[in-house]
Amino acid sequence: MLDIKDFSIFENQASFDFKGFLMKIAGYWKWFLLSLIISFTIAYQVNIRKEKIYAMETLISVKEENNPLFTSTTSLVFNWGGISDQVQTISTTLQSRSHNELVVENLQFYIDYLVQGKYNLTDAYGAVPFYVTIDKTKGQLAGGLIGIKFINESEYEIRIPFEQNSVSILTYSDNSYATTAVAEGEFVKRYKVGQQVSLPFLNWKLQIKDAPGFYKGNEYFVRFNDFNGTVSGYKGINVRSDDKGSSIITLGMQGTNKARMVTYLNATVKMLIKRQLDSKNQFATNTIAFIDSTLVSMESQLKETGNELKTFRKDKNIYDIEEGGAKFSDKILEFDVQKDELTRKVAYYNSLKAYLRNSVDYAKLPAPSVAGIEDPNIVTNVSKLIALSTQRSEMAYAVKSDKIFKDFDNQMAAIKNVLLENIASAKSSLQYDLAMVTNKINQAEGSIKKLPDDQQELIKIKRKYDLSDNIYSTFLQKRSEADIVKAANLSDIHFIDPAKDVGGGLVGPKTSVNYVMALFLGLLFPLLFVFAMFFINNSIQNVEDINKLTKIPLIGVVGLLKESSDLAVFDKPKSALSESFRAIRSSLQFLYKKQDVEGAKTLMITSSVGGEGKTFCSINIATVFALSEKKTVIVGMDLRKPKLFDEFNLKNDLGVVNYLIKQKTIEEITNPTQIPYLDVILSGPVPPNPSELIISDSMGEFIEELKKKYDYIILDTPPVGLVSDALELSQFSDVSLYIVRQNYSKKEMITLLNNRIKRGELNNVSIILNGFQNKAKYGAGYGYGGGYGYYDTGGYGNGYHEVETKKTFLSTLVKRFKK
Template identity: 80%
Template sequence: MLDIKDFSIFETQTGFDFKGFLIKIGSYWKWFLLSLLVTFTIAYEVNIRKEKIYGMETLISVKEENNPFFTSNTSLVFNWGGTSDQVQTISTTLQSRSHNELVVDKLQYYIGYLAKGKYNIVDAYGAVPFYVNIDKKKGQIAGNLIGIKFLSENEYEIRIPFESNSVSIVSYSDNSYRKTAVAKGDFVKRYKVGEQVSLPFLNWKLQIKDNPGFYKGNEYFVQFNDFDTTVSAYKGIIVKADDKGGSIITLGMQGTNKARMVEYLNSTVKMLIKRQLDNKNQFATNTIEFIDSTLVSMESQLKATTNELKSFRQGKNILDIQGDGSKFSDKALEFDVKKDEVTRKITYYNSLKAYLKNSVDYSKLPAPTVAGIEDPNIVVNVSKLISLSTQRSEMAYAVKSDKIFRDFDNQMEAIKKVLLENIATAKASLEYDLAMVNSKINQTESSIKQLPEDQQELIKIKRKYDLSDNIYSTFLQKRSEANIVKAANLPDIHFIDPAKDIGGGLIGPKTSVNYVLALFLGLLIPLIFVFGVFFVNNSIQNTEDISKLTQLPLIGVTGLSKEGTNLAVFERPKSALSESFRAIRSSLQFLYKQQQLDGAKTLMITSSVSGEGKTFCALNIATVFALSEKKTVIIGLDLRKPKLFDEFKITNEVGVVNYLIKQNTLDEIINTTQIPYLDVIVSGPIPPNPAEMIMSDAMKELIEELKKKYDYIILDTPPVGLVSDALELAQYCDVTLYIVRQNFTKKEMITLLNNRVKRGELHNTSIILNGFQNKAKYGAGYGYGYGYGYGSTTYSNGYHEEDKPKSFLQTILKKYRKNHMQ
């Protein structure tokens, strides 16, 4: 039937022993040191193999440059907006895909020039003594490393390892890819410098740079990379506007090759200047194109009227208009020119109105001044519309926000509405002017009709000629003005500090980060290991563990023997270990005194399982009693696994078993030892029924007889956690010592001990912590010379001989013998 005491295991739930965990961590300092050594070594190896990272910068300014030839008649300047707008536009453009595509294509940065470094292959752009000219329309092997070894100054060898029977070919004219068949293995072929290489997978001409230096015998590599991937890498250019000066922009790049970054930073700014100037001249360019197309038709018209005038004069023999005809002719020409100006303005307005209603791209609009329109509202709004349209198209490749495009569209829609209203107002005024001019022309023509017919005909032809000549001259003048404006335009972007390699610029790699990570991992890995060991190891570590698990008194703490024998007290009576057993002797005498015992005293020594040091403690406790000149006998009652006889170099042929079966007398089984006052009774032959023999009356008789001859009787019994022999012997004992071994006895065994004590199976039980080491990994240290008193924490400090330091080999041998003998 189960007893309620059997469930007492639930009474001893313990929390996390943080102090013990910290001490455990300290005990494994060698593992932490080794782990840190390994992680820091790895970090060092990683750091020295990392390529150095450099940072390069260029400084530019944005200043709106006005055309020095700007007048009301030459308002052909394209404006990007205010300075702040330009800075934002420039920042966006520099990071746009379309802009970087132009720069990468111009510099051919999709061609990688590489060389062998100390640990890996590195970017050698600017350091290789050659460059390759490629035909963009022909295919180049994509991604593979092309080895180039210079056999002489004028001859080189190409080596390409093919891992399969086909490779990818890229044509940079349209960035298209295709496959081509190759022979698996290494392709090797020699070429002359400057010789055209024409292969299915490679088409180039290798040229040597000026001042190449010594390169004979050196080996380099060329690699053709994906165009779009290369562009994406350069889109990450750093663009920062100066907080103190809004018109100052800093461009920065980070990478492993300073020469490549310097050239790219300067080239991207030059490309930006070119594009900005082209856009700035767009108004003038549009105007020139419009004028050129007009001049073509006007030139043919002027030529026709010239021939007509020449023919008329020859046929009629009239060279010039005379008298009143000259006056009428001049008036007619004046009114014709006026009419042409008004008509051209109306025509421009009609064309502009249709363009605004039917088109969405306004970047190609010609300047209003080309038609003689000087209305500031028209000129400014057309300029704004072209500016917004151009900016929107520039941002299309870099900005993905629909809101920004909607803002542009809303602004352009508002300007369009204003322009349409301005056009309607201007056209109404021009139509009135046209009616007035037509009226005056009619009056003049009425006067001309009064002249002779020849004069009328000559005036008619000359009017056509003079009008065409006047218009042609006007357009020539405007074209000249537009060219002057275009040539005089200045870019708004200027270099302050072009990128330049002046040494330094090293910003990486961040070796400190790797070392910090090494420190973290070097501590974390063994910490996790210790944490696992701490939780997996459910054994007794220190006295605090015992005090948490049981109310039974702890009367002593013993260490490990540093000698090759279990008779530690006899071999070294002044050692710390001997002092700890003397302290236990004092505690036992106090226990006996409490029980008011007279005569012989009995002591049973047991434990949970084998290997916890029962025999070791029994021998040394018996020794300290014997050394105090008390007649002491130690009985080996572990009938299943006898081993007491080995310690005294005697045989196990005659012992307790022989007495219990009435084969030998008491005097015949008692053995004297080299230790005065100490006798020993071994177990004897292993019986088939050890438990029954211990329960026999003969055992009681044995104890009674021994009490007559000895002061102290010490029973070395089997483990109580494995067999019941010790429980049967408990009735003969005054005190029971339960041996707990540090880092060996499981905590659950203490709970079982509590149950046995509560059920009365063991009585007057005390605990000894055996095998204690004064090291951090075993818990709080008390030293070998500390013994606990019964029910108190009093202890005595041993006066003992100091151990001489031993060599490392001696220490290993001692530990080996010690672990195998206990």
């Protein structure tokens, strides 16, 4: 039972006995022990069912690698943005959706390979003896377990339990879902290893790995997961870099399967290296594509002029003709080459200017070197623009911050403005040079017109041929240069320590944490329960409750009855419970003496409601008077719900009712008991008008006759909170005892008692606290003084009271069986 003193921390006290508080809480140790057993059992079951968690890492470095074939005349440069920018870009890329989609697709990690563990299915990637190749254009069973059992080395059985008549299928080519009809129940079918499986819900080939080991008779499971869900799981890869700007990056993963993590960590770095090289080669790739398209047109033009020259030489003395115009031919070719170079530069600038003004994606810009432009400002700024554009497109899949994109856009806008100014300046210079070369060509052409017609025609044809041949050779050289640069490019990302399973790496589960949580919760829940019971419990708990609610004196505290019989004093006269009733007897004698009651003394015992122990207290108070050789009688005045007869194994055929209706005399209704000097008068048959009988004149005559025969008259009455019978009987009693039972009687009943006393309905009332248990044992045996009596000595009464041996479960069971 709860004791409000156990929560004295909530009372307004000058000091708080913390040690006492802990000892009182410890009184409920059984609750705490049960809660701890349950919580630790749950923690243990959770721990043994949890799969082991491992951590794997790979270490890479970021170092800006310059192409060893770059020269002062090689302008195919890719600027990644510097080491610090690379580290940030790589960290973002590794966690981006687009990057992890490529890795998951490459490894087909949306397929789970499972085996049945002791408690649940476990990831068996790398340990199963087979793998499946799927047709991505056809549907696969989505999310369901596909059981695979090997009948022999070359034959296996598929088992799929279908709980409904339709299932969801997933097509990985476009990651779309659909449904297909199936037969409800278990699907079972056998296939050969390597045989194509073509079902509405499954399309694969199962292949055995090299050196698979023994697998005959073993059972495995395959599951097809959602592609996007799988990618989301791997986006959480842990990427760490030194805060001081170091170029070392650590990639880490945690999971239950070390082989899967090792494969993924190494694959994601390899995919990153490939993508970074592709980005680094973007300049060269763009340039090669531009040169290839130019070479196609130049090749046809060169072939056309070659045929024209061949036709002209036919049937002519070509040597005489060439000798006369050789000096003019070489000179004008030089001017034509210069003009072509200047024209190509101007054309590139015009094209670049239009591209800058009209486009937003600059990743496909060709290198300025294809037009022979070596201006470092132009080359560097175009390189930066391509780098920023590529980086921005990469981050579009991983970063959702508008501020970052605005920063990129601002940087690219600034570079565009600088480029446009550089273009304007370079074009004005080129226009001047182009005018000078054109003037020289005009002068040379004027001199050529003075030559014979055959020489003029030859120079004209040869001029076109030599120019085309020169341009073609130049582009071939640049294409070769671009191929070499592309092949010689090095990635900026290097493995330091690839991921590898070298044993260890166990990081979970955190069993100690679970046990600490179990300890905490195992103590918290019963504590909260105790506090909750305290706040919602409105029943009397202890002496302090009574003292706070009323000024009616408390003359005794009776402990909890642990026997089946209510004759506690008679059965065990030396017990602590018996001593508490003797203390009540002493207090009653003091009250009688104080009121100058002479002769026979009457005592009325009542309570608020039934079940508070009126009859129990009546019997034992009467017993202690009888044991002191005082003639005592217990009168069962509860005419509505009699109970007294049961305690003495009597029949309730005759009693007070028979006397009050003038049927029987007192001698005829009086029953002797096994206790010397103690008689009992039962209530008798239940009457239809109990209240009228009690207020009749016969009741007064009845009490007067009893006073002539007995020293003490104990009236066992009905509850005063339910009926008015006890109020009518109070006029016949010298003292009224009001029984309050711990953790049963409600506090508001004390308030009703106060009101009755104020109205004079009850007089000379004292209170007894019944059924008291002080679980905390703190202060046990101290007593309350003033005849409160002994309720629990807690060891201080050794030698004074009868020692009560605890009954075993077996003895209690035997006793109940005998009953």
